[in-house]
Amino acid sequence: MNARVLKVHPGDNVIVALRNLSAGEHIEFENDTYVLPYAVGAKHKFVTEDRQPGDPITMYGVLVGKATQPIRRGEPITTFNLKHDSEHYGLDKKQPFSWKPLDVSNWQDRTFMGYHRADGSVGTRNYWLVVPLVFCENRNVLIMKDAFERELGYAQPEIYRENVHELLSLYKAGEMDVIKKMQPFIEPNQTGNHAQKRTFKNVDGIKFLTHEMGCGGTRQDSAYLGSLLAGFINNPNVAGATVLSLGCQHLQTDMISVEIKRQNPKFDKPLLLFEQQAGTEYALMSEAIKETFLGLIEINKIERKPAPLNALTVGLKCGGSDGFSGISANPVLGHLSDTIVSLGGKTVLAEFPELNGVEQELINRTEDTAKAQKFITLMGEYSAQAEAVGSGFDMNPSPGNIKDGLITDAIKSAGAAKKGGTAPVADVLDYAEPATTPGLSLLCTPGNDVEATTGMAGSGTNVILFTTGLGTPTGNPVCPVVKVSTNTVLKNRMPDVIDFDSGPIIDGEQSIAQNADALLEYIIQLASGETITQAERLGQDDFIPWKRGVSL
Incomplete structure (x- = not known):
């Protein structure tokens, strides 16, 4: 590769600057010389030939725009002299295509250590998922998140809380001048993955989703949300899920259950469904927490195996x-x-x-x-x-x-x-x-x-x-x-x-x-x-x- 410039495709009429190029600089490339009338910043492109308004600009071998102003040879393309354009497409223009797979003999027998699911998929992570069917349950999801993450060793290090604590202590001591003159906090070493703090060694995390959907939008929106949440629950990195429902929203618990099975008829992961309008919030949360904890015990029995x-x-x-x-x-x-x-x-x-x-x-x-x-x-x-x-x-x-x-x-x-x-x-x-x-x-x-x-x-x-x-x-x-x-x-x-x-x-x-x-x-x-x-x-x-x- 030329140390300063690159043409991506032989048919292109622009050249990419790999380094900052100065105005007046002579660029030798592919037996040709370009004198740059203006500086060209790294990552930007200059044209290989004069362009007039309406003339095509090609890169990667395709049309990427048309000139709106005269562009001199060696001059960079900008939003001032170029506008977007692209080729029309359709089945009637379909061309024959052939492809030869790569030689992958070096990788053929390689494996990774993954979590094997009953449907034949393999996860790279072993997560329990907690999801709300409607935004009304976001608060309950976040309460569960705080409780589980703190107690089971999945919470993020509280480095910023420690920063605020130090500032608060100085403020209470009347040390305003010290605060104003403080150097930036020293960045902590965060190279570890904190796995040693976990109660469940084979559970990579409990993941808590929140969103602003499920009710008040169109039925189409709720259907798409149900499809998406079902996809997350079916994802091979997920071992089980807790679903919180208010009860009256568009996206019902039976709908999510049907969608999960529609996407994956072999689905057999633990799926816990809870509805708040069936009783008190405390009854909902205490039962959801207990059953989720039992679910974590079960998925902790799953171990990584070669895949x-x-x-x-x-x-x-x-x-x-x-x-x-x-x-x-x-x-x-x-x-x-x-x-x-x-x-x-x-x-x-x-x-x-x-x-x-x-x-x-x-x-x-x-x-x-x-x-x-x-x-x-x-x-x-x-x-x-x-x-x-x-x-x-x-x-x-x-x-x-x-x-x-x-x-x-x-x-x-x-x-x-x-x-x-x-x-x-x-x-x-x-x-x-x-x-x-x-x-x-x-x-x-x-x-x-x-x-x-x-x-x-x-x-x-x-x-x-x-x-x-x-x-x-x-x-x-x-x-x-x-x-x-x-x-x-x-x-x-x-x-x-x-x-x-x-x-x-x-x-x-x-x-x-x-x-x-x-x-x-x-x-x-x-x-x-x-x-x-x-x-x-x-x-x-x-x-x-x-x-x-x-x-x-």
């Missing part, structure tokens, strides 16, 4: 993306996805707004025509819904994305799609629809980090890989979320958020395949419980159901 790597269901996500995302971390996930698929495992690519511009490639890769049409329908309905309220997919890039080189949604999407590798698309799923087909599945979710990771966990992922160029602390209650940095500067700046670094690719120290192999080694350790993610260590249990409104 093949094809038992993994890996979610593929990006957030806080930058101009390096599509060059380093996302292609690494793509190579890893192809490896898992070649082994017979499952991967799930989410974020439909961030597939804008690469739809035709994915259609070509979808061998089943009915599934290709399902993808077209879901994309079309989602896009039309966004456009109807004046917020189309072209408005997806955030200010942070744009600042770091993702000028149009098509640029962002073409790089984001690299997470899906090159394997055929085996299935197309609506939000929280179970991932049951080996291979790569496309899952309809927003780009919104938490709505997307929530949907992936609801579809059954037991590990989520999350690339980021700017730094995103997102986690998930039941599925470990691995934060993969696109650049080493981020890894060094936010070590308490980032788990794995793909920056060595940008620095020319590793190939994409080498970095992907190192990431898979990390996943094996993670799936075996030998390490935990930074999000798990921080207690970052984010849960936001998508209400199917416009969310990009």
Whole structure:
């Protein structure tokens, strides 16, 4: 790799700056010389030829925008001189597709230590789940959370409470000057996973969900919530669940029971259902606590055992993306996805707004025509819904994305799609629809980090890989979320958020395949419980159901 610049695809008419480039600098690349009329920041792109208004800009081999102003050779593309554009797609444009699985002989006999479920799935974690069917039960869920986590050794270290205690003591002593002159608190060492404090050694945690749904919305919203909660309970990382119901809400206990069985006819996990309007709150809570405790005793009997790597269901996500995302971390996930698929495992690519511009490639890769049409329908309905309220997919890039080189949604999407590798698309799923087909599945979710990771966990992922160029602390209650940095500067700046670094690719120290192999080694350790993610260590249990409104 050139130390300063990179052309991602031979057909591109833009070149990516890997370092900050100065105005007037001469760039030698592929037997050509470019003189830069303006400075080009790292992660940004300059054109290889003069462009006039309406001329196409291509990157990753696809159309990513059209010029709105004259752009001179060597000049950077910006939101001032470029607007989003992408190719039209459809079944009528479907092209033949072939794929050769990777040589995975080095991984064929490798295993991880997982929790085997009766339905044949394997968990990377052994969790008990507590969920409310309606927001009225959030308070009761949080009371249970405080009681169980404190008493059983799952509570987060109270470092910030200790900070406040120290400040309060100084304030009571009249030491205002001392408080004002204090240096920042020393960061504690949080490298451990606190497992030694647990009462139940084989229970990785008790996870408590809260949400604002279940009543007062549409019946469709309640149905989607029921499907999502059923997916979480069916997730292979969950061993049992406690469900709290008020009683009068749209989403009834019998509905959730039916949905769980519909999704998984082999379901046999302990499921505890409690309804508050059947008596007093104290009666509800004391019974729920007792039965949940008994459930924990039972799932503590489950131990990790070897499982093949094809038992993994890996979610593929990006957030806080930058101009390096599509060059380093996302292609690494793509190579890893192809490896898992070649082994017979499952991967799930989410974020439909961030597939804008690469739809035709994915259609070509979808061998089943009915599934290709399902993808077209879901994309079309989602896009039309966004456009109807004046917020189309072209408005997806955030200010942070744009600042770091993702000028149009098509640029962002073409790089984001690299997470899906090159394997055929085996299935197309609506939000929280179970991932049951080996291979790569496309899952309809927003780009919104938490709505997307929530949907992936609801579809059954037991590990989520999350690339980021700017730094995103997102986690998930039941599925470990691995934060993969696109650049080493981020890894060094936010070590308490980032788990794995793909920056060595940008620095020319590793190939994409080498970095992907190192990431898979990390996943094996993670799936075996030998390490935990930074999000798990921080207690970052984010849960936001998508209400199917416009969310990009």
